[in-house]
Amino acid sequence: xxxxxxxxxxxxxxxxxxxxxxxxxxxxxxxxxxxxxxxxxxxxxxxxxxxxxxxxxxxxxxxxxxxxxxxxxx
Amino acid sequence: xxxxxxxxxxxxxxxxxxxxxxxxxxxxxxxxxxxxxxxxxxxxxxxxxxxxxxxxxxxxxxxxxxxxxxxxxxxxxxxxxxxxxxxxxxxxxxxxxxxxxxxxxxxxxxxxxxxxxxxxxxxxxxxxxxxxxxxxxxxxxxxxxxxxxxxxxxxxxxxxxxxxxxxxxxxxxxxxxxxxxxxxxxxxxxxxxxxxxxxxxxxxxxxxxxxxxxxxxxxxxxxxxxxxxxxxxxxxxxxxxxxxxxxxxxxxxxxxxxxxxxxxxxxxxxxxxxxxxxxxxxxxxxxxxxxxxxxxxxxxxxxxxxxxxxxxxxxxxxxxxxxxxxxxxxxxxxxxxxxxxxxxxxxxxxxxxxxxxxxxxxxxxxxxxxxxxxxxxxxxxxxxxxxxxxxxxxxxxxxxxxxxxxxxxxxxxxxxxxxxxxxxxxxxxxxxxxxxxxxxxxxxxxxxxxxxxxxxxxxxxxxxxxxxxxxxxxxxxxxxxxxxxxxxxxxxxxxxxxxxxxxxxxxxxxxxxxxxxxxxxxxxxxxxxxxxxxxxxxxxxxxxxxxxxxxxxxxxxxx
Numbered sequence: 001x002x003x004x005x006x007x008x009x010x011x012x013x014x015x016x017x018x019x020x021x022x023x024x025x026x027x028x029x030x031x032x033x034x035x036x037x038x039x040x041x042x043x044x045x046x047x048x049x050x051x052x053x054x055x056x057x058x059x060x061x062x063x064x065x066x067x068x069x070x071x072x073x074x
Numbered sequence: 075x076x077x078x079x080x081x082x083x084x085x086x087x088x089x090x091x092x093x094x095x096x097x098x099x100x101x102x103x104x105x106x107x108x109x110x111x112x113x114x115x116x117x118x119x120x121x122x123x124x125x126x127x128x129x130x131x132x133x134x135x136x137x138x139x140x141x142x143x144x145x146x147x148x149x150x151x152x153x154x155x156x157x158x159x160x161x162x163x164x165x166x167x168x169x170x171x172x173x174x175x176x177x178x179x180x181x182x183x184x185x186x187x188x189x190x191x192x193x194x195x196x197x198x199x200x201x202x203x204x205x206x207x208x209x210x211x212x213x214x215x216x217x218x219x220x221x222x223x224x225x226x227x228x229x230x231x232x233x234x235x236x237x238x239x240x241x242x243x244x245x246x247x248x249x250x251x252x253x254x255x256x257x258x259x260x261x262x263x264x265x266x267x268x269x270x271x272x273x274x275x276x277x278x279x280x281x282x283x284x285x286x287x288x289x290x291x292x293x294x295x296x297x298x299x300x301x302x303x304x305x306x307x308x309x310x311x312x313x314x315x316x317x318x319x320x321x322x323x324x325x326x327x328x329x330x331x332x333x334x335x336x337x338x339x340x341x342x343x344x345x346x347x348x349x350x351x352x353x354x355x356x357x358x359x360x361x362x363x364x365x366x367x368x369x370x371x372x373x374x375x376x377x378x379x380x381x382x383x384x385x386x387x388x389x390x391x392x393x394x395x396x397x398x399x400x401x402x403x404x405x406x407x408x409x410x411x412x413x414x415x416x417x418x419x420x421x422x423x424x425x426x427x428x429x430x431x432x433x434x435x436x437x438x439x440x441x442x443x444x445x446x447x448x449x450x451x452x453x454x455x456x457x458x459x460x461x462x463x464x465x466x467x468x469x470x471x472x473x474x475x476x477x478x479x480x481x482x483x484x485x486x487x488x489x490x491x492x493x494x495x496x497x498x499x500x501x502x503x504x505x506x507x508x509x510x511x512x513x514x515x516x517x518x519x520x521x522x523x524x525x526x527x528x529x530x531x532x533x534x535x536x537x538x539x540x541x542x543x544x545x546x547x548x549x550x551x552x553x554x555x556x557x558x559x560x561x562x563x564x565x566x567x568x569x570x571x572x573x574x575x576x577x578x579x580x581x582x583x584x585x586x587x588x589x590x591x592x593x594x595x596x597x598x599x600x601x602x603x604x605x606x607x608x609x610x611x612x613x614x615x616x617x618x619x620x621x622x623x624x625x626x627x628x629x630x631x632x633x
Binding site for chain 2 (some may be wrong): 009010012013014017018020021038039040041045048049052064065066
């Protein structure tokens with residue numbers, strides 16, 4: 001199981017989602033992907049993305065203008 | 075001394091404001107204030123937050139006490155004293171002390187009526203059951219809070235999806251209650267246009283509030299004298315508490331009996347000096363009518379912000395020793411500016427909505443423009459959707475609505491100020507607004523929406539408004555072309571739409587069905603759709619339209 005980090009700070013939507021797709025595509029089941037985003041609109045996108053792709057949203061926290069999401073590849 | 079007795083009826087916002095202003099302007103006045111309520115000068119708009127516990131203790135709601143008024147200003151406030159009658163010819167009021175039952179007369183030289191408004195309680199079956207509340211006075215809020223704190227209520231039904239109802243829904247939900255709102259009209263936030271209101275409505279549903287719109291409450295059921303269910307046109311809903319927030323009516327009984335004329339919505343008719351038709355009698359606050367600044371017509375906006383202004387004006391004018399026009403204060407009109415927070419979504423409105431403008435006979439143009447509230451490279455920015463309404467012929471701004479997770483109060487206040495000064499869309503676009511990354515964007519949302527409006531007024535773009543698209547989709551014959559990236563399209567898209575990212579348009583032109591009547595271009599907020607519009611127009615397409623506000627402001631079915 002690998003742990004991956006995506007720095008999507010400063011990227012406006014669709015930037016963070018596009019980055020997440022790229023990394024998820026090359027990840028294995030069970031891998032943990034952490035992504036940091038400063039566009040608050042990502043909050044809705046990530047929930048829907050996880051649901052539609054059967055990936056698990058392990059955590060989503062918000063602070064100092066940053067969203068930090070941890071996803072387990074399903 | 076002649077003319078030195080002022081009586082004020084009512085002691086919440088307008089009444090206490092009027093009394094204070096009068097006494098400040100003319101310290102020789104003898105000011106008496108009568109209120110039938112036990113509490114005075116309270117923050118009526120704060121009641122939902124007291125229920126939710128954000129405002130923790132009772133005393134935080136009470137702005138000032140009668141003792142404060144006596145000690146600091148020499149104003150006598152008589153609580154639990156109801157004015158039963160105004161004798162306008164004898165210039166006196168007849169007052170009952172509600173505790174002792176004693177009745178006394180008090181004479182006045184000037185009278186200010188600030189009797190406020192009362193919640194509408196319709197004569198429905200079993201409306202008198204326990205745990206059916208209105209939420210207008212502090213006493214109401216204390217009763218609701220007590221029930222909640224006792225743990226005896228788990229399921230709440232809120233009748234009416236206006237501001238008080240919605241704020242109460244949020245606060246009850248935050249306390250873990252099961253909450254259902256029943257609203258008669260097709261969406262919550264009735265003064266807003268449909269697509270703006272639905273944005274907020276969807277968010278409340280996401281946050282676990284059940285919302286029934288276009289449904290009617292027909293009565294209540296109970297056992298042991300307590301409410302157990304609400305009967306509606308959509309069936310029975312279990313409830314162990316009910317909040318009636320259908321609306322309010324002005325309290326004008328004693329005024330009407332005294333021969334005082336009423337106007338808009340049955341509120342007391344006043345001129346811009348808050349003078350009624352009877353000399354030396356003024357009215358202010360929620361019991362008095364207002365003038366709509368845009369239409370110039372009488373209107374009624376029972377709001378705390380307006381009550382404080384009209385109270386101040388009535389107080390000033392009543393205290394004048396010389397009743398000269400030049401010395402009087404006046405209010406030309408108001409815009410009905412309002413704002414509400416619903417969980418993470420804020421919604422604000424000023425001036426006319428699109429439906430108001432149509433009703434008033436304006437030929438109006440509108441735009442719906444999503445934007446970030448602060449700079450896109452500064453962490454933590456959020457979206458807001460601005461809907462601007464202007465008069466087509468003059469470009470004069472008639473109104474605006476702003477809904478979204480971001481900051482909405484600043485732009486709505488900016489637009490309210492601009493409308494008050496008679497601004498046109500061109501003026502809005504040129505405003506010199508404060509900009510630095512933590513606060514705003516270099517081209518702020520207000521300026522951006524004015525620019526989009528000018529593009530539309532100058533026919534640079536043809537567009538489709540969100541509320542008409544669901545019907546167009548059903549009828550068919552249109553081609554919805556989504557020009558966002560594949561990944562965005564995957565997350566959510568309009569049912570039946572086709573995805574060709576903007577960057578691939580030229581090479582994939584063959585995939586676009588030219589035989590369909592209209593091609594509707596869709597992106598996230600509207601800018602890529604507009605650029606694609608220009609691109610395709612250049613390639614000879616004529617049947618193009620941009621979906622205003624994009625997916626971001628589209629509150630209808632997505633997949």
